[in-house]
Amino acid sequence: MKPHSNLPHPHNQRLLRGQTPTYERLQARLAGDHTESLGPLILQCGWGRLLIGHTFSSPDKLAAELLNEQPGERDIALYVAAPQQVLAHAPQQLFLDPSDALRLWFTDYRPARRPFRGFRIRRVHSDDDWAAINRLYLSRGMLPVDPSKVTPRHQGGPAYWLAEDAETGTVIGTVMGINHAKAFRDPEGGSSLWCLAVDPQSSRPGVGEALVRHLIEHFMSRGLAYLDLSVLHGNQQAKSLYRKLRFRELPTFAVKCKNGINQSLFLGPGPEQGLNPYARIIVDEAHRRGIEVQVQDADAGLFTLTQGGRRIRCRESLCDLTSAVSMSLCQDKTLTHRALDRAGLRQPQQRLAGSAEENAAFLEEHGALVVKPVDGEQGQGVAVDLRTPEEVENAIAQAKQFDTRVILESYHAGQDLRIVVIGYEVVAAAIRRPAEVIGDGRHSIRKLIEAQSRRRQAATGGESRIPLDGETERTLAAAGFGYDDVLPSGQRLAVRRTANLHTGGILEDVTERLHPTLADAAIRAARALEIPVTGLDLLVTEADQPDYVIIEANERPGLANHEPQPTAERFVDLLFPLSRELLHRDNRDQPHPNEEAPA
Structure with missing residues (x-):
């Protein structure tokens, strides 16, 4: 040159x-x-x-x-x-x-x-x-x-x-x-x-x-x-x-x-600095509106929002507006199943894990099962598409590390859809895809997973990573690979079966093309649970098709990673209706774009 x-x-x-x-x-x-x-x-x-x-x-x-x-x-x-x-x-x-x-x-x-x-x-x-x-x-x-x-x-x-x-x-x-x-x-x-x-x-x-x-x-x-x-x-x-x-x-x-959004650069870190992304997105929105924020426990995501005479405690998106009964209905998956069944919503068949013979009979009836703890979150202890009694029993043993009670569900193939409902309105919908790697013909699958996991951790503030555990190993084995194999250049390989964000899953926003039947099912589920803020997990053929089964309801849905949908804005609207901004969203303070890291 x-x-x-x-x-x-x-x-x-x-x-x-x-x-x-x-x-x-x-x-x-x-x-x-x-x-x-x-x-x-x-x-x-x-x-x-x-x-x-x-x-x-x-x-x-x-x-x-x-x-x-x-x-x-x-x-x-x-x-x-x-x-x-x-x-x-x-x-x-x-x-x-x-x-x-x-x-x-x-x-x-x-x-x-x-x-x-x-x-x-x-x-x-x-x-x-x-x-x-x-x-x-x-x-x-x-x-x-x-x-x-x-x-x-x-x-x-x-x-x-x-x-x-x-x-x-x-x-x-x-x-x-x-x-x-x-x-x-x-x-x-x-x-x-x-x-x-x-x-x-x-x-x-x-x-x-x-x-x-x-x-x-x-x-x-x-x-x-x-x-x-x-x-x-x-x-x-x-x-x-x-x-x-x-x-x-x-x-x-x-x-x-x-300005308000870059104040941490000239005032130094405040108490909210230690909050995770799911709490921070709410706190940042509250700051933009002049709502007072008090952080009680940053590690636990606990904070209090105050405006005038209104005071609301939050743990990320779980707040005082959610009753203890509604929260328990979401936490106990057997109670969730019964509440949604009474509302006439489609769900997988479900039963509590019993003896090996009872579990094998349930497997024979449905052909493939999902095993999960009754009270669990972030995909912990969940194993899917189990097809042999041995796989089922091993998965039950793993799930019992998180809850002594374990449920079995019929396995349904499909795409994992998360719908966020706030104030009984659909605010965001995203297809969640399991973590995957792309081969380069040089590095082992283990190295590819570690590199992808580092990128996911950096992009999500440490909230998302791909664990090198038995579930990942089983997923690789089902595809005919092991950790030390070299994946051919350009070949994609799913390394997890569940699409949970905390285990490396990724989100694709589908809010604009969500089928009305799916939106209606999510709203009906939220009303059946009487919960004002929830994340409904569904298995669907496509986001714009009406077929679904509801597999879970989350009482503390993560509001981050749903951009460009205004999840935090609608959450604060619900908590403080009088704080709704009159200006167009594009005219607000936002971060400066030259301050991003390459991934």
Whole structure:
């Protein structure tokens, strides 16, 4: 890749490496190249503005422009050489972003030694592409893009790329890049990376790395010299990738406006910092509405919400509005079965585990069974599609580790559907798919599972992982594999039979195409249990078909991972009806999109 003639000589590059980007240095370089300066550069990215700090002639001008941040947008000023001078002009409104700036000089770059398979990278070129990117951003808690606001590329604006699965065409990653030479005639030939995001549900390895490499190689082909990025100081997963690619720290800073959603960055972690994602999503929504939050036990997910004279205790989505009787009806699966049976809802045949002879007779009657503890959650002790008496008895012994009472149910093939009902209305529906891995022809299945499990843990705040236990081993054996076998390149293999999120399962939102019969069954089940917040688990042929059996009701459904459906919003609506926001949801405070780790 031939370097651009205006770029600094390699010897001068070494001199530039330790230098902080400043207005004075930029103007001197432009003058030396007899290039006219464009003045302060502001680029609209669709989620907010990028202010290129060293194109501003004074700290007060940069501070004043930052304060023009619009509601519902997130601005950031990068390349700020003297942040203390900027903050001095508006200390109550601005703060120093706790991010590290990193730079990769392209002379240090080394191409990948292995090909990335199973997906392709291309430019965004349609409304469907933007919609897919925004679904991905929302799933990562990021602000969506309004493409109508983006500065055009011929004016130096950003370019967006996406990664799509080669089999399904699903968008599984995205990244944004800016060519500094186009944007402000950068004499150093720089570029920058923003908004890297990878679908946490994707089982394709290396998507984040491939997107970063694609951007590097694209800008190298344009004759540029380096790529910069900003990453939160504590984002170790992203920083480990960047270290591998030979990025180095750059002595410059970023400044942002203070707002409700990024207050943890300038106030420090509060008591809610230790909450899991299922409690945190509710607490964050409460904060947005000005509802007081008191955390009693972060590890247990216990907190209290107060607004005016109304006070409600919660354990994640289980709250004071759910009665003890309704909770017990959900916890005891035999009581759940009887309550839903009285409501005329379709369910598997069920009985308590008895003697080996009784269990074998029930197996013979139905051909295949499911074994689960009477009182259990998160898929613990559940075994499915058991076809021999030996498998049934072994599964019963495992289930008894979680409850002395064990139930047997007739096995029904189908897709695992979770429907979240809040206030007796369907708020979200998602197909839950069991954990799977995709072979690369090199690594053992054990290594593939461990890598996929790490990605799931990182994407869910540690809530989802694939256990290397007897159930996983049995699932592999049924498919003719063992932990140490090497899966052929491109072959998909399910490694769990249950689709529980806590054991590595993934969610696909199907709310918009949910069949009315399924929605009606979920609402009838919630009313039969007299529970205002519940997650109904069904087995269905397809989300848009009417066939179903209800297999479980959860009194404390996880509200996270159902993006873009407003589960937390509807939950807080139920608790505090007067707090319903009048503004459109897109105009609220949301996280800034450059603060995501690659998966």
